[in-house]
Amino acid sequence: MSSPVLIAAPLQSDLADELVLRHGAVTEPERGVTVAVTTSAHGLTAEQIGELPDLKAIVSFGVGYDSIDLDAVRERGIVVSTTPDVLTDAVADLAIGLLIDSVRRISDSDRYVRAGSWVTLGTYPLTGHVTGRRVGVVGLGRIGQAIADRLTAFRCEIGYRNRREADVAYPWFSSVRDLAEWADVLVLAAPGGGDPLVGAPELEALGADGHLVNVGRGSLVDESALIAALTAGTIAGAGLDVFADEPDVPRELRALDSVVLAPHVGSATHDTRGAMADLVLANVAAFLERGELVTPLS
Numbered sequence: 246m247s248s249p250v251l252i253a254a255p256l257q258s259d260l261a262d263e264l265v266l267r268h269g270a271v272t273e274p275e276r277g278v279t280v281a282v283t284t285s286a287h288g289l290t291a292e293q294i295g296e297l298p299d300l301k302a303i304v305s306f307g308v309g310y311d312s313i314d315l316d317a318v319r320e321r322g323i324v325v326s327t328t329p330d331v332l333t334d335a336v337a338d339l340a341i342g343l344l345i346d347s348v349r350r351i352s353d354s355d356r357y358v359r360a361g362s363w364v365t366l367g368t369y370p371l372t373g374h375v376t377g378r379r380v381g382v383v384g385l386g387r388i389g390q391a392i393a394d395r396l397t398a399f400r401c402e403i404g405y406r407n408r409r410e411a412d413v414a415y416p417w418f419s420s421v422r423d424l425a426e427w428a429d430v431l432v433l434a435a436p437g438g439g440d441p442l443v444g445a446p447e448l449e450a451l452g453a454d455g456h457l458v459n460v461g462r463g464s465l466v467d468e469s470a471l472i473a474a475l476t477a478g479t480i481a482g483a484g485l486d487v488f489a490d491e492p493d494v495p496r497e498l499r500a501l502d503s504v505v506l507a508p509h510v511g512s513a514t515h516d517t518r519g520a521m522a523d524l525v526l527a528n529v530a531a532f533l534e535r536g537e538l539v540t541p542l543s
């Protein structure tokens with residue numbers, strides 16, 4: 246049976262079922278496929294694109310597109326959609342959770358209680374403070390702005406680094422290093438795909454009381470430099486939802502009590518994943534019916 250829709254990556258089952266029900270979606274590349282549905286985790290390689298001679302649109306579940314070969318996409322005039330907006334709140338919520346956990350050491354306190362150390366060692370050591378701290382946001386897009394909005398309720402001072410200055414009241418910094426120097430906590434909410442923005446110099450600038458939170462992409466950080474800084478205590482802690490080589494998280498990171506680790510779950514709530522699936526279905530339908538995408542990449 247042929248279909249214009251290919252399921253090109255593992256999808257949550259309700260979405261895959263709906264694509265099969267509505268469009269008879271296939272799971273192997275074939276002639277006649279005009280829309281490939283993938284995820285931000287799996288993307289689409291140039292080789293996969295090459296196997297689909299009639300492909301005209303890629304519809305991706307998720308907001309990141311660093312895993313899609315954009316050169317091959319441009320060369321073939323293929324259009325791409327992602328699922329922006331609907332996941333903004335969930336990812337921003339998680340960023341705040343990781344920030345508070347890293348600074349107040351909630352996960353480590355939990356381990357302390359479970360191990361019986363409250364009884365054997367006494368009170369837990371004092372931690373850093375969240376309210377009123379300076380937070381530098383790298384990538385003040387939809388998610389970065391939602392993180393900043395939440396942090397204003399904590400009376401935090403916000404600074405940011407984008408390539409260009411945005412029309413916002415927060416101070417813009419001309420480099421991530423300068424932002425790290427200014428900030429108590431650096432939050433990464435930028436797309437990945439390029440060279441790391443945070444390496445040894447930025448971590449050194451963040452300083453021994455500083456914390457790093459990453460809900461963007463693992464590729465934004467030089468992971469070896471981060472492990473070195475955490476191990477030496479030249480930064481105080483980190484809260485990470487994304488890693489360089491997911492799902493493999495380096496043993497050194499897993500061994501550190503000063504880091505909070507999440508398995509790339511920024512958008513992983515029932516509500517958000519449901520809304521993302523609906524938006525994928527709307528993009529597929531709009532492309533098949535009108536040759537347009539609801540949320541095209543600009």
Ligand code: DGY
Pocket residue numbers: 285286306307308309310332336461509510511512513
């Ligand atoms: C995405 O969709 O690209 C984000 O990583 C969500 O966690």
